[in-house]
Amino acid sequence: MAPRRISNQHDSSPGILDVIRSVLASAFGVQSQKNYKRDFTQVSAVRYVVVGVVFVILFVIGLMLLVSAIIPG
Template identity: 50%
Template sequence: MPDSKPSWFQIFKSVAASAFGVQSDKNRQQDFAHHSALPFLLVGVLFVVLFVVSLILLVNSLV
């Protein structure tokens, strides 16, 4: 299955799991088996930006 491209949902799920430290070894190996890291990098950057913005909005709403 390493030759098939992962869906955007699979990429997001993998990025979210690894961001919170719960990525399984099997999934990590599948992620590294793909030829291009670009989709994972793009989704990862977007995930971090959205996470930081949501934290800022949450803190500002509590103040």
């Protein structure tokens, strides 16, 4: 009987950088199918929700600053 190969990739939860990359990729519509499946097989979506909310807040603030810089007050 051949030794079984153990993969820790699916057993461990993604790190915060993986979550940030995943949220950014999803926001811009370039998320790979492999990462999409990995994200939705996680037990808890709290990290993704928190990072997504922070991203949206920063994105809106960035757009507001850009518009206020372009349009004279």
